[in-house]
Amino acid sequence: METLLTLVSGVAWTLVYVESIRVGLTQRTYAMPVVALALNFAWESIYSVRSLGEGLSVQGVVNLVWALADVVIVYTFLRFGRAEFPGFVTKARFAVGTAGVFGAAYAIQLLFLAEFGGHDAVRYAAFLQNLLMSGLFVAMLLSRRGPRGQSLTIAVAKWLGTLAPTLLFGVLEHSSFILGLGILCSVLDLTYIGLLAAFRRGSAGGRGGDREVEDVLR
Template identity: 60%
Template sequence: MDLFLTLLSGLAWTIVYLEAIRLGFRQRTYAIPVAALGLNIAWEWIYAVYDLAHDPQVQAYVNLVWGLADAVILYTFFRFGRNEFPKFVARPLFTAWGVGIVVASFLIQWLFIAEFGMPGMKAAEYSAFLQNLLMSGLFIAMFVARRGSRGQSLVIAVAKWIGTLAPTILFGFLGGSLFVTGIGLLCTVFDLAYIGLLIWVKLRPRMFAEQVPALG
């Protein structure tokens, strides 16, 4: 069961990232909110490198694949993301802001490790589920900001939900962690709400201005 849930989560999140890369280049935007993306990249690279060096299990290789995919998504943010902002956000300011988010993300992950320690699972679990909840909320915020589903898809939404639900079951219900169970269930609530919004767009496309003109 543990291996199945680990592989299911790995597959689902890989689908999220591949679809985000496809949409990013096709629609010339970025498909994952940058704050959550920065935290994900920091988490994946820190734990991939550490685990591959000390205890290379399945999850370590999964993290490496995710980290490589997220690096491409980060490229789409820096390549196309400036157009999502007002004109006064010049390219140098936009780039500096994006770099700052990534640096801050690594610092946040380091603070979790400093608090809970690297050898144990608490730093990885707590940070992963909290940033997952942040991503769930930011996807909804992205939908609202873009006034529709531009740069988003049901494939991402459903795969993200499944990719979060699997470790919620593994580390929360089966692992006996009330924190993981609670945060994971909150993710499910937000993820299902986001899925509902994307279905709403498909059913009522005229209600949404999906083709928002570039802001800069």
């Protein structure tokens, strides 16, 4: 069961990354909130090195695949991201801000590792940043006032990719902390799926759909 849930999570999150790359390159934007992207990239690069350094494992290989996919998503942010910010965010400010966000993400991951040790840090950090990501996806949808740079594939795969390790660590391994965070992630993920579906219906429904979208935002 552990291997099955690990594979489900790996496949689902890989689909999130592949679809994020496709959407980002096709729509010339970035499809993952940058703070979540930075935390994910830091987590995956750190723990893929740690896992594979201890020997070949399913999770280590999965982490490496995710990290490599994230490199391309980071590219879409660097290539198209500045257009999403106000005009006073110059190229220099964008570069400095990006370096600051990614630097802070690595510092946070290393602090988790120093405080909790490898066994707990990898899980606690993953679920806390996952919860943050769930909220940031909702915020991105509302701030963009539409589904640009997003897709239901990303939304559903993100939910399933988080649900699998919630069952593994929260239920099978009896961690109430992880179970609680996983439930909160599911609540936000399902909210995001519902909102995204409503926006898409609104985009397809013309003026009647516009009223539906306005109702969502109220």
